[in-house]
Amino acid sequence: xxxxxxxxxxxxxxxxxxxxxxxxxxxxxxxxxxxxxxxxxxxxxxxxxxxxxxxxxxxxxxxxxxxxxxxxxxxxxxxxxxxxxxxxxxxxxxxxxxxxxxxxxxxxxxxxxxxxxxxxxxxxxxxxxxxxxxxxxxxxxxxxxxxxxxxxxxxxxxxxxxxxxxxxxxxxxxxxxxxxx
Amino acid sequence: xxxxxxxxxxxxxxxxxxxxxxxxxxxxxxxxxxxxxxxxxxxxxxxxxxxxxxxxxxxxxxxxxxxxxxxxxxxxxxxxxxxxxxxxxxxxxxxxxxxxxxxxxxxxxxxxxxxxxxxxxxxxxxxxxxxxxxxxxxxxxxxxxxxxxxxxxxxxxxxxxxxxxxxxxxxxxxxxxxxxxxxxxxxxxxxxxxxxxxxxxxxxxxxxxxxxxxxxxxxxxxxxxxxxxxxxxxxxxxxxxxxxxxxxxxxxxxxxxxxxxxxxxxxxxxxxxxxxxxxxxxxxxxxxxxxxxxxxxxxxxxxxxxxxxxxxxxxxxxxxxxxxxxxxxxxxxxxxxxxxxxxxxxxxxxxxxxxxxxxxxxxxxxxx
Amino acid sequence: xxxxxxxxxxxxxxxxxxxxxxxxxxxxxxxxxxxxxxxxxxxxxxxxxxxxxxxxxxxxxxxxxxxxxxxxxxxxxxxxxxxxxxxxxxxxxxxxxxxxxxxxxxxxxxxxxxxxxxxxxxxxxxxxxxxxxxxxxxxxxxxxxxxxxxxxxxxxxxxxxxxxxxxxxxxxxxxxxxxxxxxxxxxxxxx
Numbered sequence: 001x002x003x004x005x006x007x008x009x010x011x012x013x014x015x016x017x018x019x020x021x022x023x024x025x026x027x028x029x030x031x032x033x034x035x036x037x038x039x040x041x042x043x044x045x046x047x048x049x050x051x052x053x054x055x056x057x058x059x060x061x062x063x064x065x066x067x068x069x070x071x072x073x074x075x076x077x078x079x080x081x082x083x084x085x086x087x088x089x090x091x092x093x094x095x096x097x098x099x100x101x102x103x104x105x106x107x108x109x110x111x112x113x114x115x116x117x118x119x120x121x122x123x124x125x126x127x128x129x130x131x132x133x134x135x136x137x138x139x140x141x142x143x144x145x146x147x148x149x150x151x152x153x154x155x156x157x158x159x160x161x162x163x164x165x166x167x168x169x170x171x172x173x174x175x176x177x178x179x180x181x
Numbered sequence: 182x183x184x185x186x187x188x189x190x191x192x193x194x195x196x197x198x199x200x201x202x203x204x205x206x207x208x209x210x211x212x213x214x215x216x217x218x219x220x221x222x223x224x225x226x227x228x229x230x231x232x233x234x235x236x237x238x239x240x241x242x243x244x245x246x247x248x249x250x251x252x253x254x255x256x257x258x259x260x261x262x263x264x265x266x267x268x269x270x271x272x273x274x275x276x277x278x279x280x281x282x283x284x285x286x287x288x289x290x291x292x293x294x295x296x297x298x299x300x301x302x303x304x305x306x307x308x309x310x311x312x313x314x315x316x317x318x319x320x321x322x323x324x325x326x327x328x329x330x331x332x333x334x335x336x337x338x339x340x341x342x343x344x345x346x347x348x349x350x351x352x353x354x355x356x357x358x359x360x361x362x363x364x365x366x367x368x369x370x371x372x373x374x375x376x377x378x379x380x381x382x383x384x385x386x387x388x389x390x391x392x393x394x395x396x397x398x399x400x401x402x403x404x405x406x407x408x409x410x411x412x413x414x415x416x417x418x419x420x421x422x423x424x425x426x427x428x429x430x431x432x433x434x435x436x437x438x439x440x441x442x443x444x445x446x447x448x449x450x451x452x453x454x455x456x457x458x459x460x461x462x463x464x465x466x467x468x469x470x471x472x473x474x475x476x477x478x479x480x481x482x483x484x485x486x487x488x489x490x491x492x493x494x495x496x497x498x499x500x501x502x503x504x505x506x507x508x509x510x511x512x513x514x515x516x517x518x519x520x521x522x523x524x525x526x527x528x529x530x531x532x533x534x535x536x537x538x539x540x541x542x543x544x545x546x547x548x549x
Numbered sequence: 550x551x552x553x554x555x556x557x558x559x560x561x562x563x564x565x566x567x568x569x570x571x572x573x574x575x576x577x578x579x580x581x582x583x584x585x586x587x588x589x590x591x592x593x594x595x596x597x598x599x600x601x602x603x604x605x606x607x608x609x610x611x612x613x614x615x616x617x618x619x620x621x622x623x624x625x626x627x628x629x630x631x632x633x634x635x636x637x638x639x640x641x642x643x644x645x646x647x648x649x650x651x652x653x654x655x656x657x658x659x660x661x662x663x664x665x666x667x668x669x670x671x672x673x674x675x676x677x678x679x680x681x682x683x684x685x686x687x688x689x690x691x692x693x694x695x696x697x698x699x700x701x702x703x704x705x706x707x708x709x710x711x712x713x714x715x716x717x718x719x720x721x722x723x724x725x726x727x728x729x730x731x732x733x734x735x736x737x738x739x740x
Contacts, residue, residue: 038308109681222680
């Protein structure tokens with residue numbers, strides 16, 4: 001690529017600038033937080049002002065929004081979706097239950113801390129988080145992208161063994177293809 | 182004619198057209214569905230188990246999350262079951278407030294349904310309008326309870342707070358606005374040929390089988406059977422109000438849409454009547470210290486009408502400060518599994534999500 | 550409640566042919582108790598002869614002290630507008646119950662859920678063994694002796710909470726090294 005250090009900086013800046021203004025959000029309502037997504041996307045809050053819009057398939061998406069609690073059955077699908085996504089990819093944990101289990105801390109079927117299984121860039125707390133806080137979470141993510149700090153896809157690849165061990169602890173019947181990025 | 186090979190198609194759990202986190206395994210021949218098997222459980226949070234570990238009032242934080250698009254009927258149904266066990270009277274004013282809250286919840290849920298039904302048919306503008314308008318209803322809830330989606334407002338013995346000053350005026354103003362918007366919705370959706378062509382004759386539920394299949398709510402009224410918990414077993418003050426339960430013959434998506442369109446108007450009228458007739462007075466028949474509140478031994482079944490149909494709670498107490506067993510049965514429990522499996526064969530793949538929306542399939546209600 | 554004529558008549562109609570006990574709870578609520586062999590015939594009789602065609606819900610209660618499962622079938626007549634509860638108790642050890650999905654198709658869903666959550670077997674039940682759970686190899690989770698909190702603590706990572714019992718704002722300020730914003734000061738606990 002470009003050898004000159006300063007030129008590389010400019011290229012990075014432009015790259016990050018473009019990335020942060022076109023965040024395609026994976027349309028996967030994994031939990032009850034999905035109810036505030038239509039409100040965020042439509043006329044009053046209009047998240048498309050910030051370049052945030054939906055994408056139907058994992059391969060075209062940049063952001064995986066985990067809207068709330070994850071049942072173990074869904075976790076398996078979420079991991080598959082996450083692994084199919086192309087880098088750069090970002091994860092937003094939406095709602096208190098992704099942080100510490102929230103009100104489902106004692107449930108036998110929901111995970112308590114999302115970042116043990118997939119790397120998380122931004123958490124949005126609250127149950128439900130209001131559309132304003134969803135947008136503010138996205139803006140936080142945009143800041144991280146601009147600073148070049150949102151490189152969790154790489155972190156996931158490098159620490160794959162640790163993540164796999166955690167995932168396999170919960171998902172007993174592991175029958176999934178291995179992706180070679 | 183060449184007979185086409187039968188293939189298996191997995192719809193969901195990650196699919197933009199599906200109404201929530203669930204999966205349908207479709208056997209298809211060309212474009213036609215031969216058989217459908219539903220797979221649920223992606224949202225199982227073990228509510229009923231967790232409620233056994235909470236006390237009677239703490240259960241409300243979990244209850245309203247049973248079905249996200251419309252949390253208030255869950256609270257009311259459980260509250261009514263607990264009131265029956267505890268022989269707790271509800272003040273007259275609280276009954277009126279409850280009805281207003283319930284009907285507002287119906288309105289916001291209808292507006293979300295408009296978006297889903299039209300969106301799955303390709304009319305994306307409808308979603309922009311109706312979900313935008315839904316925010317006005319949610320603003321009312323925010324004024325009343327502090328929360329947009331989850332309210333925990335209805336408690337055994339009444340409601341948690343009295344109405345804020347000037348709230349009823351705001352409600353009436355919003356009702357006027359929504360009534361005027363009906364014209365726009367009709368032009369965009371119900372009078373639209375695209376919608377009519379897709380909706381008529383699709384996803385038919387036969388009239389003679391509907392009750393037996395466990396169909397409730399608007400889909401049942403869409404087959405021409407007049408059935409509504411609000412008139413069959415009037416609760417709160419519904420027997421004092423003047424409203425029509427609309428029915429429509431046909432049993433297809435169009436009939437269900439017409440039923441919902443009319444119910445939207447009826448809800449607005451119910452809210453206006455309730456505000457007009459609402460007496461002054463107490464709003465809450467205080468329960469004892471919630472941490473120590475003991476509900477007498479017994480079992481109770483309460484049901485109410487939500488947007489998707491009847492919602493029932495079976496509550497059993499063994500005379501301690503915790504519920505012994507709470508079982509919730511929402512309309513989607515039958516709509517989303519057996520009814521869907523019966524309706525889908527013979528339909529096009531493209532209509533699957535259209536049918537799901539019109540039946541009001543809400544996966545969190547199925548597996549809880 | 551003065552007139553419970555409809556309910557009394559229903560009670561007689563159900564209890565007399567089967568020689569079972571029952572009572573009128575209140576208006577629109579009638580319950581009958583029977584043993585597990587008669588349940589399906591009572592339900593079929595109520596459906597075909599009395600017009601109770603709507604299966605409103607089915608549930609199971611785990612009475613661990615009695616060592617019994619109580620099964621409750623709630624049926625509803627759109628004409629009479631009365632609920633009939635058919636209740637039965639079965640043994641908690643090796644529970645087997647008659648499959649009624651020939652009478653109502655949607656009973657299949659309830660029974661699959663009960664099979665998974667309580668471990669009740671329904672001979673001849675069609676449908677995959679997994680309903681809501683996936684690859685579950687513990688005790689059926691809705692049984693009273695299954696401790697969900699303990700299981701969750703053992704299985705999932707539990708994030709340690711804040712150890713100081715301070716105001717959240719103060720902890721945040723300490724962590725990030727910033728000031729409490731003015732608008733937040735007036736809600737401070739110290740005030």
